[in-house]
Amino acid sequence: MPQPKKHLSRRERKAVAEGDTSLANFHKEKKEKKNAPPPPRIIDWAAMNPKTSHYEFGGPIGAAAMVIFLPALVLLFAFGCDQTGYMPFERFYAGLGAVASGQLSFGNLVEYVKAWKPMSLLWYFCFIAQLVTFTIAMPGTNVEGTQLRDGTRLSYRINALQTLQTTTTMLIMSNRGHGWSMPLWVQANFAQLAVASVIFSFFISITMYICSFLGAPRLLALGGNTGNMIYDFMIGRELNPRIGDFDLKFFTELRPGLIGWLFLDGCMAVKQWVSLGRITNSMVLVLVFQAWYVLDALWNESSILTTMDITTDGFGFMLAFGNLCWVPMMYSLQTRYLSDFPVDLTYIQMAVIIALQLGGYYIFRSANKQKDVFRKNPEDERVRHLSYIETQAGTRLLTSGWWGKARHINYLGDWLMSVAWCLPCGFKSIIPYFYCIYFAILLIHRERRDDEKCRKKYGEDWETYCNKVKYRIIPGVY
Known part of the structure; x- marks a missing residue:
C-alpha cells in the first residue's frame, strides 16, 4: 500500500492511504503545469519585418556615395594634413593632375599601398578587443531599453x-x-591608423550584413529592409545584433569612437609637449572641452x-563606420592641428571661447535632462509644471520649458560647443573648422x-x- 506523502493535504493523504491516488495525481499535475515554462511565442516574422518602402540619404545612389566618399x-x-601644411584638397587636386599627366604610374600606386604598416591594424584591433573585454568583464548597472516591436525589452x-x-590604467x-x-x-602613424579603422569598419559592416540573413529570423530595422543590397548595407538591416548578451550596436555607439577620440587627443598633446616643451593654452582648452564632452556622454550612457x-536605425555601415572610424579620426582634427601648429590665445580670446x-x-x-526626467516620470517636481500635448499614440510632447523654445533646442547647444572646440585653432586654416561646418549639416539632416x-x-x-513650437533648432531663427 502506498504511504501518505507529507506535502499532500489531509484529504489527499487519506485518499492515498485508501489506495485512491487520482486526487493526489490531479493536484500534482496541476502544480507541474503551473510551474512549467510558458510555451514559445509564435511570431509572424513577415509581418514583424515588413519591406521598407521609403528611402533616406538619397536612396541607393546616396548610400553608395556615402560608402565610397566618406x-x-x-x-x-589623414594623409593630406601634416607639419608641412593642412591642405588635403590641394594635395588631392595635385594628385589628380599627376595621374592625368602620367607622372603617377601604377607602380607608384603599388608602392604607396605597400608603404602602409600592417602593425597599425594590429594596434587598432587590440584596442577594440581591450574595450570589448572590459565591457564584458567590468561590473555595471543593468538597464532596460525601450520596448521593441515584438513586445520585448533588451537589457x-x-x-x-x-x-x-x-x-586608461x-x-x-x-x-x-x-x-x-x-x-x-x-601621432606619427595617425594616417596608418586611419587606414586600419577604415578596414575594420568595412569588416564589421560586411559581417553584420551577412549575419542578418543567417540563422533564426531576426528583428530588422524598419528602414533597412528594402532588398537593395547597397542601401541595406549602408543603413543597417538588423536592429539589435547580439552575441549572447553582448549588444554590438550599443557597444559601438559610444566606446570605440569616444574613448578612441579621447586617447588620440592625449597623444597629440604629448607630441606638442615633446616638440614645444610645453602645452599651449589653446591645446588645454580643446583637451578640456572634448574630454568633458566624452566623459559627460559616458556618464549619461x-x-x-x-x-x-x-531604437530605429539598424547596425550597418553608417553606424559602424561612423563610430569606429569617423568619430575618432575626424573629431580629433583640432588637437592634430595644434600639435603641428601651436596657437597661443589672449585672455580675452580664452574668456570668449x-x-x-x-x-x-x-x-x-539641461534640455536633455529635462526631457529624460519627463519621459521617466512626468509627475517629477522638476517637470510637472511643464505643459504638453497628449498624442493619440499615447506619448506626451513637451510644449514649454526648453522644448517649448525649439523642437531640437539641444542641437543648438551641441553645435555651439563644436564652435568652441574649433576657435582655439585660430584662423590661419579653415581645415580645423571642418568639424563645426559638418556638424551643422549633420544636425539639420538629423532634425529633418x-x-x-x-x-x-x-x-x-x-x-x-509644430504650431505651438514653431522653431526647429534656433529660437526665432530656424
Whole structure:
C-alpha cells in the first residue's frame, strides 16, 4: 500500500492511504503545469519585418556615395594634413593632375599601398578587443531599453566609465619604462591608423550584413529592409545584433569612437609637449572641452537607449563606420592641428571661447535632462509644471520649458560647443573648422529625419505640436 506523502493535504493523504491516488495525481499535475515554462511565442516574422518602402540619404545612389566618399574623405584628411601644411584638397587636386599627366604610374600606386604598416591594424584591433573585454568583464548597472516591436525589452549593461578607467590604467601601466614612445608612435602613424579603422569598419559592416540573413529570423530595422543590397548595407538591416548578451550596436555607439577620440587627443598633446616643451593654452582648452564632452556622454550612457541610433536605425555601415572610424579620426582634427601648429590665445580670446562652451553645454545638458526626467516620470517636481500635448499614440510632447523654445533646442547647444572646440585653432586654416561646418549639416539632416518620423507617427498631433513650437533648432531663427 502506498504511504501518505507529507506535502499532500489531509484529504489527499487519506485518499492515498485508501489506495485512491487520482486526487493526489490531479493536484500534482496541476502544480507541474503551473510551474512549467510558458510555451514559445509564435511570431509572424513577415509581418514583424515588413519591406521598407521609403528611402533616406538619397536612396541607393546616396548610400553608395556615402560608402565610397566618406572613407575617402577620412583618408584625404589623414594623409593630406601634416607639419608641412593642412591642405588635403590641394594635395588631392595635385594628385589628380599627376595621374592625368602620367607622372603617377601604377607602380607608384603599388608602392604607396605597400608603404602602409600592417602593425597599425594590429594596434587598432587590440584596442577594440581591450574595450570589448572590459565591457564584458567590468561590473555595471543593468538597464532596460525601450520596448521593441515584438513586445520585448533588451537589457543593457551600463559600465562605459568603468571601461574607460580600466583601459586608461592598463595603457599607462603597459607604457611604464617606455617614456612617451607609445603616444608619439600613435601621432606619427595617425594616417596608418586611419587606414586600419577604415578596414575594420568595412569588416564589421560586411559581417553584420551577412549575419542578418543567417540563422533564426531576426528583428530588422524598419528602414533597412528594402532588398537593395547597397542601401541595406549602408543603413543597417538588423536592429539589435547580439552575441549572447553582448549588444554590438550599443557597444559601438559610444566606446570605440569616444574613448578612441579621447586617447588620440592625449597623444597629440604629448607630441606638442615633446616638440614645444610645453602645452599651449589653446591645446588645454580643446583637451578640456572634448574630454568633458566624452566623459559627460559616458556618464549619461543610459540616455542613448532612447535615441534614434538605438531604437530605429539598424547596425550597418553608417553606424559602424561612423563610430569606429569617423568619430575618432575626424573629431580629433583640432588637437592634430595644434600639435603641428601651436596657437597661443589672449585672455580675452580664452574668456570668449570658455563662455561659448559653457553656454552651449548648459543648453545641451539641461534640455536633455529635462526631457529624460519627463519621459521617466512626468509627475517629477522638476517637470510637472511643464505643459504638453497628449498624442493619440499615447506619448506626451513637451510644449514649454526648453522644448517649448525649439523642437531640437539641444542641437543648438551641441553645435555651439563644436564652435568652441574649433576657435582655439585660430584662423590661419579653415581645415580645423571642418568639424563645426559638418556638424551643422549633420544636425539639420538629423532634425529633418526626426521630423519626418514624428510626422508619420503622430499625424495631426504633430501638426498641432509644430504650431505651438514653431522653431526647429534656433529660437526665432530656424
